[in-house]
Amino acid sequence: MSGGNGNATNGDGGFSFPKGPVMPKITTGAAKRGNGGVCHDDSGPTVNVSTIDELHSLQKKRSAPTTPINQGGAAAFAAVSEEERQKIQLQSISASLASLTRESGPKVVRGDPAEKKADGSTTPAYAHGQHHSIFSPATGAVSDSSLKFTHVLYNLSPAELYEQAIKYEKGSFITSNGALATLSGAKTGRAPRDKRVVRDATTEDELWWGKGSPNIEMDEHTFMVNRERAVDYLNSLDKVFVNDQYLNWDPENRIKVRIVSARAYHSLFMHNMCIRPTQEELESFGTPDFTIYNAGQFPCNRYTHYMTSSTSVDLNLARREMVILGTQYAGEMKKGLFSVMHYLMPKRRILSLHSGCNMGKDGDVALFFGLSGTGKTTLSTDHNRYLIGDDEHCWTETGVSNIEGGCYAKCVDLSREKEPDIWNAIKFGTVLENVVFDEHTREVDYTDKSVTENTRAAYPIEFIPNAKIPCVGPHPKNVILLACDAFGVLPPVSKLNLAQTMYHFISGYTALVAGTEDGIKEPTATFSACFGAAFIMLHPTKYAAMLAEKMKSQGATAWLVNTGWSGGSYGVGNRIKLAYTRKIIDAIHSGSLLKANYKKTEIFGFEIPTEIEVVG
Ligand SMILES: Nc1ncnc2c1ncn2[C@@H]1O[C@H](COP(=O)(O)OP(=O)(O)OP(=O)(O)O)[C@@H](O)[C@H]1O
Ligand SMILES: O=C([O-])CC(=O)C(=O)O
Ligand SMILES: [Ca+2]
Ligand SMILES: [Mn+2]
Structure with missing residues (x-):
């Protein structure tokens, strides 16, 4: 009997040692794995890398390209067309972000600016790499803004948005049910008195104006002033979130919407609330029918005509655009789009x-x-x-x-007993707005109205x-x-x-x-x-x-x-x-x-x- 490292037997022959050396050999350096039952601390499988960076690069598998590569087709050709497709997509986003008063805006790049490349750099790689293809608008009058990069975080997944929110947005936490708790800032409800609608030759006749109407007018020029303010704000950031999604499950009356926003909270909210396109649908998305510029962290300028507070939610039906300044309450986006549908749909009877x-x-x-x-x-x-x-x-x-594509439930006094389906929908992926939770267990107290009465959960309808x-x-x-x-x-x-x-x-x-x-x-x-x-x-x-x-x-x-x-x-x-x-x-x-x-x-x-x- 050999004692070895604890592998004792009772000597009745019912147990035998595997073949190999009886005494454990202490090896250093190039020990091969699985060489016969040797049991020491390092015997577990090891990773096949030589640096920590390499190890980290193994962790993330490349996503399937949005353009399906035909089996048996020329791989080189498919790769080029995927790059081409991404270039078109960036061009479209760049057009959305372009300032209308300067000839050039920032260079639009895809990906997280904080994400290091394999070479350790954080500046975008020019002209190569699918995740960082670059689009820079036509050059003209140069300003500092045209020399900078704006990174576009395009249709991120809920997991990626969680990470962005937790890393960069104060007040973002994972609650014990897996939801993302966020704060909407000073505004915890919609601001209907700050809503403005552009009154032009068409809307003048078509819309309801005056007493009792929710449509408070603004002119086209003032809209452009606010639009520029929002676009400049968004372009001044290192990165913006872009969501391309749909409204309306009726395929014949589906509307394509693009939401440009500065917060992961807003991007995840809209991911949940609008209809999520499949990879294939995204591939042929093209130009959106309607675009929201959400610069909610930045106020409007009160010297601007028609502005009565530092908040402005502006709808321009002719331009098919909405601008949000001075409120981070996400419900403004949802209900802004609903207003658009209240205009577009009746036209189609x-x-x-x-x-x-x-x-x-x-x-x-x-x-x-x-x-x-x-x-x-x-x-x-x-x-x-x-x-x-x-x-x-x-x-x-x-x-x-x-x-x-999602639901927006009030959660004040929410209980599992009375509303079990809503309770269970509050899980990983759900945005929980303005709720209060235990600082240690992260358990939500739905009865706590310290932030607001209007606490909300936004989740995809399939939850x-x-x-x-x-x-x-x-x-x-x-x-x-x-x-x-x-x-x-x-x-x-x-x-x-x-x-x-x-x-x-x-x-x-x-x-x-x-x-x-x-x-x-x-x-x-x-x-x-x-x-x-x-x-x-x-x-x-x-x-x-x-x-x-x-x-x-x-x-x-x-x-x-x-x-x-x-x-x-x-x-x-x-x-x-x-x-x-x-x-x-x-x-x-x-x-x-x-x-x-x-x-x-x-x-x-x-x-x-x-x-x-x-x-x-
Ligand atoms: N008898 C009741 N019937 C319906 N809801 C009730 C009743 N009693 C209490 N409630 C509470 O009232 C609230 C109703 O909110 P709910 O989210 O359903 O409103 P909503 O009509 O969807 O509003 P919104 O358009 O703002 O989303 C919930 O918090 C619910 O628990
Ligand atoms: O818009 C919101 O904030 C919530 C909502 O559904 C409504 O008020 O009808
Ligand atoms: Ca509701
Ligand atoms: Mn509602």
């Missing part, structure tokens, strides 16, 4: 809707209209039904389609297990108008005839609950046309007429559901329990509420059921 949408197992579709905070996301996310979308839809001649992909469905059977009544006036549910539906759709009563819009601290009675007046572009009657026509031709039934206070106002009674609202909604979906007995209320003439058959 398609109705755009601020609504959630889901579908039962039998294909029955329900729309959930409602102002911010009334329960569109909460109630369209229903474990027993397929989720088509939570916030923005189109209703065409053939049915409904979601405009977005909801029963999402319907593609997010389209047939014509709606039920149209549910949600109102969060803070004054205890509305009954929990009533059935509406078409005239009542139009009345409610146009008046859009709800109580604005704190949070989503800047400055709202306690429930305020609001009348918001089309349940989202802040985003409509045309006169409310245009949308209402289309809705009436569609509901009539499809025989949809409308309901008014109060998700607020009943039998006692805010501060006195309690908000209607979510479980109770869900039962009402279930009874609408199943058809049982349609069969109930109704009595007419004296004041509004609402048809309210005398009893609700509660299932389950």
Whole structure:
């Protein structure tokens, strides 16, 4: 028996040593691996590199090129065309970033400026290397800005965006559920009073202007002043994020959008909220239909005409551009694009809707209209039904389609018990805005409103297990108008005839609950046309007429559901329990509420059921 290094046997022959030297040999230098059972500290597999840099370079495998290389095709040819394709892409991005007053802007390069090349340098490699092909706009009057590089981080993955956020953006953390916690800065809600729309010869006639309209005018020149401010700001940075994505799951009415932003938070938010193109779709993306310049960290100049604060969110429909200055709240981008859809879609006789949408197992579709905070996301996310979308839809001649690729849920007081699907969607990849968490465990406290009431989670729609992909469905059977009544006036549910539906759709009563819009601290009675007046572009009657026509031709039934206070106002009674609202909604979906007995209320003439058959 040999003791060796602990390999003792009991001597009964049931155990034998592998062949090889009995005594371990201490080797130095060129010891080969796996030479027979020698057990010492260094015997594990070793890496086949000679420097640490080489080791690090092994870690990342090159991504598949966006242009598929044909099997058996000439590899050299394919490689050239991939480079060519990337050059075209950079040219397009460079055009987006170009200043309109200087002849040359910065040189646009792809990749992270902090990423070292194999030779240890950080300056871009000229004319070689697929990840760092360079595009420099036509030379003209030279300024310092034209001598610098702007690195473009193009359609990064969530993992890459996490790293960018955590490395460079203060207030970015990974929470214990895997989400990326971010801070949106001073603004934690939209700023509708700072929204401006360019009034030109076309929009003058087409859009809704004046009292009650969300479209506060600015002229073309002022837009260009703000655009230049945003572009110069973005170009002054070492790097910008560019997202090329789609809006609208209806393939015939899909819109290509480009978002240029300065923060990984913004890029990940839009990655989640817009429709994510496949590699192949990206390859043929071409020129975007609409571009957002988000320079939210940089204020607008208050000496500029039409500016009433340091925040400005500017829409120019003719140029198909939006500029954001002075607010980092990501919801501005989402709702800015929604405004664009509210303009483009009705032109195609398609109705755009601020609504959630889901579908039962039998294909029955329900729309959930409602102002911010009334329960569109909460109630369209229903474990027993397929989720088509939570916030923005189109209703065409053939049915409904979601405009977005993700959901934006309020998470104040979120609980696993009451909203399990939303709870579980908050995981790796999800952006968690303005939440508070334990400094050590990183566990989120959804009840903590220290930063804002309007805490939010933005996640791709497929994070909801029963999402319907593609997010389209047939014509709606039920149209549910949600109102969060803070004054205890509305009954929990009533059935509406078409005239009542139009009345409610146009008046859009709800109580604005704190949070989503800047400055709202306690429930305020609001009348918001089309349940989202802040985003409509045309006169409310245009949308209402289309809705009436569609509901009539499809025989949809409308309901008014109060998700607020009943039998006692805010501060006195309690908000209607979510479980109770869900039962009402279930009874609408199943058809049982349609069969109930109704009595007419004296004041509004609402048809309210005398009893609700509660299932389950
Ligand atoms: N009876 C109820 N019905 C619906 N939601 C309720 C009810 N009681 C409390 N809530 C809470 O109200 C909030 C509704 O927010 P939700 O995100 O669904 O609003 P939304 O209509 O999607 O708004 P937005 O357009 O701003 O995204 C959630 O926080 C939900 O938990
Ligand atoms: O836009 C936002 O910030 C959130 C939202 O969905 C709304 O207000 O309707
Ligand atoms: Ca929502
Ligand atoms: Mn909304």
